[in-house]
Amino acid sequence: MSWFQLAGKDLISTKDWTKEELEIALKVTDQLKGMYYAGLPHHALKDKTFLMLFFNTSTRTRLSFESAMTQLGGHAQFIAATDLRLSLEDKPGAGETIKDTARVCARYAHGIGIRLLEDKVSRYGEGTEILYRFAEHAEIPVINMASDVWHPCQAMTDLYTLREKLGQDLKGVKYTIMWAYSPWVRSWGSVQEDFVIAARFGMDVVVAHPKGYELDPDVLGLAKKYAGESGGSFEVTSDLDDALKGATVVFPRGWMSPRRYEIGKDAEIKMAEKFRDWRYTRKRQKELTKPGYLMHVMPIDRGHEADPELCDDPELSWIYDQAENRLHTQKAILALTMGGRL
Numbered sequence: 001m002s003w004f005q006l007a008g009k010d011l012i013s014t015k016d017w018t019k020e021e022l023e024i025a026l027k028v029t030d031q032l033k034g035m036y037y038a039g040l041p042h043h044a045l046k047d048k049t050f051l052m053l054f055f056n057t058s059t060r061t062r063l064s065f066e067s068a069m070t071q072l073g074g075h076a077q078f079i080a081a082t083d084l085r086l087s088l089e090d091k092p093g094a095g096e097t098i099k100d101t102a103r104v105c106a107r108y109a110h111g112i113g114i115r116l117l118e119d120k121v122s123r124y125g126e127g128t129e130i131l132y133r134f135a136e137h138a139e140i141p142v143i144n145m146a147s148d149v150w151h152p153c154q155a156m157t158d159l160y161t162l163r164e165k166l167g168q169d170l171k172g173v174k175y176t177i178m179w180a181y182s183p184w185v186r187s188w189g190s191v192q193e194d195f196v197i198a199a200r201f202g203m204d205v206v207v208a209h210p211k212g213y214e215l216d217p218d219v220l221g222l223a224k225k226y227a228g229e230s231g232g233s234f235e236v237t238s239d240l241d242d243a244l245k246g247a248t249v250v251f252p253r254g255w256m257s258p259r260r261y262e263i264g265k266d267a268e269i270k271m272a273e274k275f276r277d278w279r280y281t282r283k284r285q286k287e288l289t290k291p292g293y294l295m296h297v298m299p300i301d302r303g304h305e306a307d308p309e310l311c312d313d314p315e316l317s318w319i320y321d322q323a324e325n326r327l328h329t330q331k332a333i334l335a336l337t338m339g340g341r342l
Contacts, residue, residue, distance in 0.1 A: 007339035010135040010142045012128065013150040014197050015222060022156065022197075028332035029160050029325075031342075036071070036328065043073025044331075044340030049109040050074060052145065055081040055116040055127075060298060061145050061153075064326040065113060065334075072331055072340065077109070081120075088121070088130055098130065102137035111338045112138060115145040118187040123261055124216075125149055141337040148187045149216065154297050155193035157329040159201060161322045162249065165293070171202040171231055173248045176289075178240060179209035180252035180305035181276045185268045188255050190297045192219045195234070200226035204233045208243035210275045213257050240278055244288040251295045252280035252305045280306040285316070293318055 003024055014022060035042045050069050052062065062078065069076035087095025105112050114134060116127040127148040135142040144152050162170055175198050177191055191207070192215060198205045205223065207215070220236065227234035237243050244250065256268055263271070285292040294310050294317045302308045311317055334340070 003336065006336040008141055009337050011152050011333060011337060012131050012135060012142065012144045012147070014152045014155055014193060014200075015150075019200065022159075025156060025329070025332045025336060026160050026163070028336060029156075029329045032331045032335070033325075033328040041073075042071065042331075042342055044335040044342050045069065045110070045338055046073035048072075048074040048111075048338055048340075050076045050334060050338070051079060051105050051109045051112045052076055053079050053081060053084075053112060053114045054145075055114075055120040056146070058115060058146070060323055060326055061115060064323075064330055065145065067327055068331045068334055071327075072335060074110075098133050099137040102134045102142075103139070106139040109140060111141045111143060111334065113143040113145040114147075116147050117189070118148045118256065118260065119265070121148060124188075124258075143333065143337065147189055149189055149192065149219070151189040151193045151297070153326065153330055153333060154190050155197040156333070157325045158194055158295060158297070158322065159197050160329055161295070161318060161325050162198075162203075164321075164325070165318060166248070169202075170198075172204065174204045174206065174246055174290075175249045175251070176206045176208060176243050176247040177251045177253070178207075178243060178280065179213050179275075179278055180254050180280060180301075181272055181278050182254035182301040182304045183269050183272065184254060184301055185256050185260070185265050185272075186254060188215055188219075191251070191253055191255055192216060194251065194297075196223045196226060199223040199232050199234045200230055202230040202232040205235070206243045206247070207234075207236045208240050209236075209238065209255075210278060211238050212259075212271070213255065215255075241284070241288060244280075244284055244292070247289040247292050249293045249295055250280055250285075250289060251297075253296065254301070254305060276304075279304060280310060282307050282309055285310060291316065295319065295322055298323055
């Protein structure tokens, strides 16, 4: 395929891109990161505008996308969803429709990013469905800046980071994604997109969680399919210590249960209390992993999800390099989908 063909393409999940398309984005990421550190200008999107529609707040997402567009010579415009007249319900009197909003955005800008997580919708999957509806009506690329099911920019960043640290061929690398205790009730997008892309690129992926914290069966099935095609492996277990044995990389993160909308947020917090021992500790790292590099999409709940000394370990913790790589990966995604030229 031609790189040119990525212009105008939406990114709502990495599953919607071929491996070849993902490889192109990773190659451009490497090029742009090199230019960044060489101090070379790379205004691939001069005079172009990227609209950022935030239903949920963020730290890394907003900062990295705004910096990315500035460095590409364009402009990122922050929009809080509450400032619009938009309604996610398509019915008379509710507010402006997604169709009308998307089509107007296309007249003003060259791309739109949307961040819509679980606490702004009424059921699991609704946020992602809304992103696909935006993409259906917008005549500009729609980029998922995190939804209740997927987080493609994060997963592409994490794949880039894994290769940067461990080499291009990730086959045989054990990647343990573990549920970890935290009173922060968070969605499935980051963990699901991460294990899907890791399985697709040949890693030996283990997902560990207590009973009651099962993830989307369709996404689990997709990861198993990808692992079979790539020569990797995919396993789900409720035995944390076994999951950590021999792990090259560990991603500890709390996520909500499938009953989130049935029982409510307060009950979720109380439910998690039963599993306070599900933590990535220095003891577990020393006794079980090999060597257990720490990855995390952040914010990380220090002292709960992982020991602070692991977070600050200069040899084992990749969290800041991983966070930085959001900038470079997203520059590549924006430049390619918005028709940029270096």
